[in-house]
Amino acid sequence: MKFFLDTADVAEIRHAAALGLIDGVTTNPSLIARTGRSFGEVIREICDVVDGPVSAETVSRDYAGIMREAHHLAKIHKNIVVKIPIFDEGLQAVRRCAAEGIHTNVTLIFSPNQALLAAKAGATFVSPFAGRLDDTGIVGTQVIRQMVDIFRTYAFKSEVLVASIRDPLHVTEAALAGAHICTIPPAVLKALSKHPLTDIGLEKFLADWKTAKKDGFPV
16 A cells, blocks of 8 residues: 655655655645645645655636646646546546546545546546545445445556545555555654554563673674
8 A cells, every 4th residue: 555645744744755654745725724835835845855646736616727727736746646626627627637648636535426436537546535434424444445346346547545544543444445545644654653562562672671781782
């Protein structure tokens, strides 16, 4: 499974990239706004840090506006993926982008039928929101498994990119469901390597090491 980082915080992105743990980045207007910086500056800096897909979202709600923004975004950097919410004009723009060779990420997906439409339109990535589905009483990862099965059955090239990840369990469940990618907030990415038994084991190793003979150990 590939990991994308869901943030516009360049410092967090640099840290994760230095660890070699991320394959791309997803942003949205809310994440960009939190930085207090200009959109273009943030997106260009992210593209300089991460050699992988970087999702940048359109905000227009008409076909012409979406395509105007898509063309502008695609020119910023070769790794830009144009993020488009699912609705009729959005799907029309996704199909046009696919014909022009512009990669897209169809977002705000909550049902297998929406995912099917996005894949048929030629989306590069399809982003179901696991956490938000859970909030409605629907098990998000069950819906994701259905999407994965549909894509596999019909050999769609689109990849399922699970968003709205709230905790490490979401990552595990998405992986078990066969999702291609998880886009993960920095705090959740950090939590993936944590376990209380690991902490106990490390403390014991270090305590034992204090009493060990250290001849020959590199200093």
